[in-house]
Amino acid sequence: MKLVTKNHRGYTALHAEKLDTTLTTRGDSKESFYIGPLTDDLNQWPLEEDLPSWRCTMETYHQKLLSAVTKLLSLIALSLKLEEDFFEKVGALIEPLAFIRLLHYPGDLNSSSEEIFGASAHSDYGMVTLLVTDGVPGLQICREKSKQPRVWEDVPSMSGAFIVNIGDMMEGWTNGLFRSTLHRVLQPRQDRYSVAFFTNPSKDCIVECLESCCTESCPPRFPPIKAIDYLEERVRLTYGL
Ligand SMILES: O=C(O)CCC(=O)C(=O)O
Numbered sequence: 001m002k003l004v005t006k007n008h009r010g011y012t013a014l015h016a017e018k019l020d021t022t023l024t025t026r027g028d029s030k031e032s033f034y035i036g037p038l039t040d041d042l043n044q045w046p047l048e049e050d051l052p053s054w055r056c057t058m059e060t061y062h063q064k065l066l067s068a069v070t071k072l073l074s075l076i077a078l079s080l081k082l083e084e085d086f087f088e089k090v091g092a093l094i095e096p097l098a099f100i101r102l103l104h105y106p107g108d109l110n111s112s113s114e115e116i117f118g119a120s121a122h123s124d125y126g127m128v129t130l131l132v133t134d135g136v137p138g139l140q141i142c143r144e145k146s147k148q149p150r151v152w153e154d155v156p157s158m159s160g161a162f163i164v165n166i167g168d169m170m171e172g173w174t175n176g177l178f179r180s181t182l183h184r185v186l187q188p189r190q191d192r193y194s195v196a197f198f199t200n201p202s203k204d205c206i207v208e209c210l211e212s213c214c215t216e217s218c219p220p221r222f223p224p225i226k227a228i229d230y231l232e233e234r235v236r237l238t239y240g241l
């Protein structure tokens, strides 16, 4: 496969990653294609003659979703009694590490005795994720991620709407007030397609507990971290590197 992933862009094969790093089973049963920030030259594109207008469609989608997320982040800032351009001021949006991920979960895989997921349990790494699916069921969330046993609920698909997931770095900023959503995708019985748009802060942005989200009796639960360091560590674990 020529467009195999490089710099976290391009094709990732079936079973290449395992989002729940505690599982001992083989990797998640999905394949995907990543398209990252449009501001560098790292994306991998199929030839225009093979997929006419595809690059332009994806670039437009990337721009539109980034602008929607920017608005969403200003609403989140206002809800935290911060200035609406807070996330711009802390540098999160200078060159946000925003990725489109086109996902395919094959529906015709032989199910073996081991439990295989389309996407095993995880939370997304960044600020927020916008997700659209083709309506084939499979996505589940767990509301109380620290409680055992875990209780999983199906997420209904709503046509014309995005599913919005809070990511770990937003949880870090807000000291858990905005909790990152633990979610997973069951292996579907028919092909399932979805498109995720992950937004991570710019690489050098420091994510640290907001003053308004901690007190003496409720100290910061997560240490300050540079966005790129957190991201690279999570990617390393997911791909078993
Ligand atoms: O395909 C889905 O519905 C969810 C995908 C997902 O959670 C992910 O790729 O992080």
Ligand SMILES: [Fe+2]
Residues within 6 Å of the ligand: 122, 123, 124, 183
């Ligand atoms: Fe996810």
